[in-house]
Amino acid sequence: MTGRGPERIDYADIQGDILRAYGNDYERTSYMLAHIEHAPGGRAWLGSLLGQVTNAEQWTGPKPETTLNVALTYAGLQALGVPDSVLATFSDEFREGMAARSQILGDIGESAPARWEAPLGTDRAHLLVTINALTTELLEEKLKTFRAGVQEAEGVTIVHEQHAQLLAGVREHFGYADGFAQPAIAGVTPHRTLGGGVPEKEDKWRGLALGEFILGYEDEDSLVDPLHRPPDAPAEPLGRSGTYMIYRKLSQDVALFRKTLRDAARLYEDGDEEKLAAKVAGRWRNGTPLISSPDAPDPSFNPKDLRGNAFRYLDTDADGARCPLGAHIRRANPRDALGWKGLDDSGLLSYRHRIIRRGMPYGPPLPVEATDAGGGEDRVDRGLIFVCFNASISRQFEGIQTQWINDGNALHLGHDKDFLLGDSTTTDKMTIQGSPPFFLSPQPAFVTTRGGEYLFVPGHAALHFLAGAADRRAA
Amino acid sequence: MSNQAGQAYAFMAITPILEGEEKKLRAYLDGFTQETSPFAGLPATHFARWVILPDWVDDPSQPRQDHLGSEYLIFTSNFDGPLGSYLDELCRRPEAQEIWSHCVGAPKPATGHLLKAYLLHNHIDTGFFVAAYPDASVEKVRASLALRERLSAFAVRSQGMDPATLQSAFNAEFGG
Numbered sequence: 001m002t003g004r005g006p007e008r009i010d011y012a013d014i015q016g017d018i019l020r021a022y023g024n025d026y027e028r029t030s031y032m033l034a035h036i037e038h039a040p041g042g043r044a045w046l047g048s049l050l051g052q053v054t055n056a057e058q059w060t061g062p063k064p065e066t067t068l069n070v071a072l073t074y075a076g077l078q079a080l081g082v083p084d085s086v087l088a089t090f091s092d093e094f095r096e097g098m099a100a101r102s103q104i105l106g107d108i109g110e111s112a113p114a115r116w117e118a119p120l121g122t123d124r125a126h127l128l129v130t131i132n133a134l135t136t137e138l139l140e141e142k143l144k145t146f147r148a149g150v151q152e153a154e155g156v157t158i159v160h161e162q163h164a165q166l167l168a169g170v171r172e173h174f175g176y177a178d179g180f181a182q183p184a185i186a187g188v189t190p191h192r193t194l195g196g197g198v199p200e201k202e203d204k205w206r207g208l209a210l211g212e213f214i215l216g217y218e219d220e221d222s223l224v225d226p227l228h229r230p231p232d233a234p235a236e237p238l239g240r241s242g243t244y245m246i247y248r249k250l251s252q253d254v255a256l257f258r259k260t261l262r263d264a265a266r267l268y269e270d271g272d273e274e275k276l277a278a279k280v281a282g283r284w285r286n287g288t289p290l291i292s293s294p295d296a297p298d299p300s301f302n303p304k305d306l307r308g309n310a311f312r313y314l315d316t317d318a319d320g321a322r323c324p325l326g327a328h329i330r331r332a333n334p335r336d337a338l339g340w341k342g343l344d345d346s347g348l349l350s351y352r353h354r355i356i357r358r359g360m361p362y363g364p365p366l367p368v369e370a371t372d373a374g375g376g377e378d379r380v381d382r383g384l385i386f387v388c389f390n391a392s393i394s395r396q397f398e399g400i401q402t403q404w405i406n407d408g409n410a411l412h413l414g415h416d417k418d419f420l421l422g423d424s425t426t427t428d429k430m431t432i433q434g435s436p437p438f439f440l441s442p443q444p445a446f447v448t449t450r451g452g453e454y455l456f457v458p459g460h461a462a463l464h465f466l467a468g469a470a471d472r473r474a475a
Numbered sequence: 476m477s478n479q480a481g482q483a484y485a486f487m488a489i490t491p492i493l494e495g496e497e498k499k500l501r502a503y504l505d506g507f508t509q510e511t512s513p514f515a516g517l518p519a520t521h522f523a524r525w526v527i528l529p530d531w532v533d534d535p536s537q538p539r540q541d542h543l544g545s546e547y548l549i550f551t552s553n554f555d556g557p558l559g560s561y562l563d564e565l566c567r568r569p570e571a572q573e574i575w576s577h578c579v580g581a582p583k584p585a586t587g588h589l590l591k592a593y594l595l596h597n598h599i600d601t602g603f604f605v606a607a608y609p610d611a612s613v614e615k616v617r618a619s620l621a622l623r624e625r626l627s628a629f630a631v632r633s634q635g636m637d638p639a640t641l642q643s644a645f646n647a648e649f650g651g
Contacts, residue, residue, distance in 0.1 A: 267635040414623070429631045439631040 007210070007217060009187065013241040013459040014214055015069050016054030017130065018389050019188055021358060022067055024170060024179065026132035028139040029360045031162040031247070031385060032146065034127040035119070038155025039081035042127070045153035046070070046080070047467035049129070055460060066133045066142040070463065071245045071455035073097065076126030080466055082238075089235040090456065093394045094244060097121070098452045104398065106406040106423030111449035117249065119159050120451025128247065128455055130387075136165075162249065164360035164385045170303070172361050173252045173382050174420070174446075175277070177287035180303035181333070183354040185210050195309035198347040199336040205310070213356055215391055216240035216459075220352060231391060234456070238466075241459025243389045246355075246397045248452035250421075251383040254366040257446045268438055279432045280419050280440070282327030289329075294322040313337035314346060320433035326413050328420050331404045338410070353399040355388040383447070393454055419443050478601050481609025483521065484556040485601040488594045490578040492527070492546040500548065500577040501527055513570035514552075519561055521606070521613055523552035525574065548578055550594075553604075555612040566590040625649075 016022065022029075036042030052068040072080070074095045077087060093101060099113035099121030107113060113121040131146065133139035150156050172178040182189070184196035186207030197205040211219030215233040222228050233239030261280075265273040274297075278284040284297030291311040292298075301308055314336050317323055323330055330337055338349035363382025370378060390396035403409075406423055408416035417423065419430040419440060430440040458466060478485055492500060504525055507513070514520045526549040530542055554561050565571050566587055575585040575593065582589035608616055629648050633641055 414627070429627065439634055441631050 007187075009210060009217070010241060010459075011056040011058075013461055014056040015241075015457055015459065016056050016067060017069050017132070017358060018213065018243055018356065018457065019056050019185065021179070021182070022132045024166070025063060025134075026067070027135055027166055028133045029164045029385070030131045030133075030139060030143060031160075031164070032129045032131065032143075032158055033119070033125055033160035033162075034129065034150065035124050035157050035159045036076065036079040036126045036155060037157070039079060041154030042080050042156055043467050045149065045156045046127070046463065048149055048153070050460075050463055050467060053460065053463060063134075065138045066131060068142075068146075069130045069457070071128045071130070071247075071457045072466075073125050073128075073453050073455055075123040077456065077466075079126050082466065086235045086238065089233075089239070091232075091244070091393060093398065094454045094456060098246070098248075098454045101398065104402045104406075105449075106401070106417075107449045107452075108423055109425040110445055111423065113451075116449070116451035117160070120249065120453060124159055125453050128245075128453065162362060162385060164362040167361050167365055171285070172359070172384055173254050173363070173365060174257050175285045176281050176283065177285065177303050178384075179357055179359055180287065181309050181329070182356055183208055183213070185213060192306055195306060195311060198351040199312050200347070208351065208354060212352070212354060212391055212396070213243060213389055215242045219391060233391075238456075238458055238462045240461065242462055243391060243457050244393045245455040245457050246386070246388045246390075246393065246452070247455060248386040249362075249383065249450040250386050251381055251448045251450045253377075253444075253446050253448075254382065255371050255377045256444055258371040260444060260446070264440055268432075276432075276440075279324050279327060280430065282323045282329035290323040290327070291317055311335075312346075314339060324430070324432045325411055326408060326416050326418070326430055328418055331411065331418050332400055334404065334411070353396055353404075355390045355396050355400065358387040358389070360385045360387070381450075383450070389457065417443075421447055477604050478558075479556060480604050480606035482556050482612070483553055483604075483606035483609055484558050484561070485551070485553050485604040485606075486558060486561070487549070487551045487599045487601060488597045489599055490548050490550075490575065490581070490593075490597050491544070492548055493577055493579055494545065496577040497527060497529070497546040500574065503573060503577075513568050516568060517554070517561070517564055519555040519564075519613055521553040521555070521608075523550075523554070525550050545579070548574070553606065555614075562591045562594060563588075566594070 049068065049070060053070055054064070054067045074087070074090065074097060087095070098105070099116070102108060102113050119125050129146070131139065131142055133142055147158070150158055167173070170177060170179065182192060182196055184190070184192035184205070184207040186209060188207075188210060189196070190207060193205050193207050195205065197207045199205055209217070209219045209223055211217035211222060211230055215231070216239055217230060218228055219231045222230055234242065261273050261277055265271050265276045268276050274285070278290055278297070283289050284293065286297050286299070286301050287303040288297040288301040289308065289311050291313065292308070312335050313323065313330065333354065334350045336346035339346050340348045361382070361384055363380055366378065366380070366382065388397055404411065405418040405421050408414050413431070415426065416428045416430060422428070422443070424443050424445040428442055430443070432438040432440065504527070514523050528543070528547040528549055530546070533540060571590060572584055572586040575581045575590060576583070581593055585593070611619070625648070629645070633644055636644060
């Protein structure tokens with residue numbers, strides 16, 4: 001293509017947990033949100049954390065018992081005293097914040113920012129520390145030291161804590177295996193290329209440019225630019241090795257979801273509730289794709305074996321008879337499904353809208369017995385901490401959320417929205433293609449947004465810059 | 476040149492804005508909401524807009540700077556033809572009078588057949604125009620969408636009905 005060698009990737013400068021998932025290795029994750037009252041105090045505290053922030057280099061020994069990573073909201077960058085001229089170089093949507101984008105994201109009604117858990121969505125949310133731990137004991141120990149550090153810091157308070165944990169079998173609360181299909185990045189995760197990359201002609205796939213996920217590197221646009229210009233990024237050194245992070249607390253009403261499936265399945269294929277559950281998601285609950293197994297899950301399916309993820313839609317299922325056109329995974333990552341006027345390179349309409357997902361469930365699972373008896377509302381809050389990383393919030397996360405999840409137009413599905421995540425204030429159905437087709441009635445609100453933030457994840461050099469700004473100014 | 480695609484018409488007029496009037500005009504346009512849009516009173520409108528063009532974007536690679544002589548107001552509308560009756564209706568709107576009164580050479584008051592003549596005088600022909608629905612009027616598009624929604628709601632509601640019940644429910648809903 002260009003004959004140039006691959007870019008050197010500075011793994012030591014990129015924070016850990018972006019390119020490689022910690023979550024599935026770590027039993028526990030805690031999200032600690034800090035408010036910074038006082039810029040010098042905040043910078044000093046950030047400086048005290050720097051030694052603990054992981055990077056993206058391969059671990060040589062056993063994995064650390066705990067990991068720590070840092071991200072900041074726009075208000076957080078302001079609170080640390082970042083000058084306006086630098087702040088102006090961040091993307092518009094990041095500067096506006098997630099709450100300001102609620103209308104297009106579908107965060108309305110019960111999910112509206114006015115109902116969010118404080119201080120999410122306000123300018124009091126500043127710095128988010130993500131701590132992973134192998135066990136609950138290790139987490140408690142780590143949190144103790146962390147809290148002591150906050151106590152000592154001047155003008156820093158913890159204003160929100162969110163504790164999350166892996167559920168058995170790496171499932172989310174509705175029972176689906178989750179989080180294993182991720183984008184393939186050229187030169188970084190080549191083992192994911194089949195199924196995780198961009199579908200091309202003759203069954204070929206290729207990895208995405210690193211710049212789609214890490215700022216300061218060439219993205220897919222750079223590849224076709226004769227000058228290989230990298231995409232827009234915040235001013236140096238903040239733009240280098242950083243990325244944008246989306247944090248959403250999504251509460252799940254498991255009892256209502258189970259009841260809805262059960263009621264709907266009465267009219268569907270002799271009450272085949274599991275099949276209906278698979279049609280909604282596009283995968284059976286153990287992760288088997290409907291494309292490769294339309295009639296029953298493959299009991300030996302192993303999500304970690306990435307060969308099982310190497311499917312596309314148009315060759316076998318253009319009309320959605322196996323995997324419905326509006327199934328969750330077909331919406332969130334359409335692969336080749338959107339086509340492009342018969343061109344073989346048919347990932348063209350979807351490959352600029354990929355995200356790296358790092359979600360983690362919170363709250364205890366709802367036992368199956370609880371809903372077998374009917375009802376089952378135990379008033380316990382449970383759900384998913386949805387976390388994802390991308391270089392452009394508006395093109396990637398918001399593109400997926402607004403055009404594919406919360407609307408059906410791009411998929412030729414009218415106003416239909418994603419049955420799991422679409423906003424439920426309007427009366428839209430889900431169509432399961434077949435003869436005859438089956439309609440799921442307008443969806444009740446299984447999933448409610450309880451809060452969220454757009455954050456910036458600086459690279460290591462950028463973190464040192466942020467923590468040291470005070471010294472330079474005093475000098 | 477094609478101002479028309481099927482029965483849909485693409486109209487564009489460019490008029491210079493009076494010196495010192497651009498801010499007032501911009502503020503007036505900014506004041507509209509979806510509810511108070513003057514286009515709401517012109518039901519034949521598919522898409523329309525007023526755009527203020529303050530100046531050319533400066534290109535530093537050029538030897539000389541190239542500026543516009545004034546700010547310009549661009550008006551474009553795609554609507555169900557014919558042109559004459561659409562402009563008649565547009566030129567009766569009080570908003571049209573207010574808007575074009577900020578432009579050079581507009582009649583005083585900027586309304587009625589004099590405004591229509593002014594717009595036609597400043598009309599710029601369209602080079603190429605594609606209408607999504609060349610044969611369907613706005614009214615027909617709206618009615619079709621409403622019917623589709625009714626049909627879709629009926630399909631969901633009638634799922635699982637036995638054939639006789641389905642038939643009578645269908646007849647009740649769609650008057651067959």
